[in-house]
Every structure is written in C-alpha cells, then in structure tokens.
Amino acid sequence: DISSWVQQSVDGILNRLQIFQLYGLLLHRPDQLLSSTGEELYQSLNLMKKQGLVKKIGISIYSPTELDALCKQFSFDLIQAPFNVLDRSLEKSGWLDQLKKLGVEIHGRSVFLQGLLLMNPLTRPAYFERWQPLL
Structure with missing residues (x-):
C-alpha cells in the first residue's frame, strides 16, 4: 500500500525531527x-502537500535526461541535481531554463565536488592531477 507507506514515512520523519512540516x-x-x-506514488506525495505536512515535492536526479520522461507526466516544486564546474549538464541541456520558467526550485548538489574544490591543491590526491587546470 503505497499511500500508507508514504504517510507512515512522512509521519515518522516529522516525529523524529519534532516538526510539523x-x-x-x-x-x-x-x-x-x-x-x-x-501515479499512485505521485498522488500520495501530493496528498502530503495538500495535508500541509510537506511544503514542496520533487525529485533528485543524476542526469537531465531523467527529466525528459518525468516532466511530461508529472510536475514538481523542486528538483535536486548535480551542478558544478565539471557537470553543467542541467544548464547545457536547456532544462535549467525550462525549470526556471516553470517556477521549479532547483537545488544544486556536489557544487564543491564533494569537497574536492575546497581541498588544498598540494594535498589533493594525485588521481585528480589531470583536472588541475579546471579545479
């Protein structure tokens, strides 16, 4: 029962965090x-939003190609995607502009390449040497 699973998951998170939304x-x-x-999963997520337990619903993607099929069927308030100096595929694909026009909130992840950009270049593992000019 997907609807019950979503409800129980959200209730559990709210209880553990001791918050209301x-x-x-x-x-x-x-x-x-x-x-x-x-469709049942999507409706269950929307129900959480209608009940005021969740302000925004969305998806976390790895590639903008995932949006091609998903955005034809569903609408989202929020998209989380990789975005950094090496991975600008969301922008290059045109999806960044499209999502902005749709009013979708975009959360970039791995912006510092999981800390790689913040490392001292002298102590960065040798494996990353070939990308030094980009970093």
Whole structure:
C-alpha cells in the first residue's frame, strides 16, 4: 500500500525531527514514478502537500535526461541535481531554463565536488592531477 507507506514515512520523519512540516520531500529514485505504481506514488506525495505536512515535492536526479520522461507526466516544486564546474549538464541541456520558467526550485548538489574544490591543491590526491587546470 503505497499511500500508507508514504504517510507512515512522512509521519515518522516529522516525529523524529519534532516538526510539523517538511520543507521538501524528494524521491531519490524518480524512475519509481515511471513504474506501474508511479501515479499512485505521485498522488500520495501530493496528498502530503495538500495535508500541509510537506511544503514542496520533487525529485533528485543524476542526469537531465531523467527529466525528459518525468516532466511530461508529472510536475514538481523542486528538483535536486548535480551542478558544478565539471557537470553543467542541467544548464547545457536547456532544462535549467525550462525549470526556471516553470517556477521549479532547483537545488544544486556536489557544487564543491564533494569537497574536492575546497581541498588544498598540494594535498589533493594525485588521481585528480589531470583536472588541475579546471579545479
């Protein structure tokens, strides 16, 4: 029962955090929405929003190509995607502009390449030497 699972998951998070509302609820496997139970999952997420338990619903993606299929069927308030000096695929694909026009909030992740950009270049592992000019 997907609806009960979503409700129990959200209730559990709210109880553990001792808050009344989540700012955002993201699916970290958005391909679940394209499965046979995808519509039910999406409706369950929206129900959490309608009940005021969640302010925004969205997905976490790895590639903008995931948005091609998902955004034809579903609308989101929030998208989390990798965005940094080496990975600007969200911008290059045109999705960054599209999402902005749709009013979708975008959360960039790995902006510092999981700390790589903040490391002292002299102590950075040798493996990354070939990217030194970019870093």
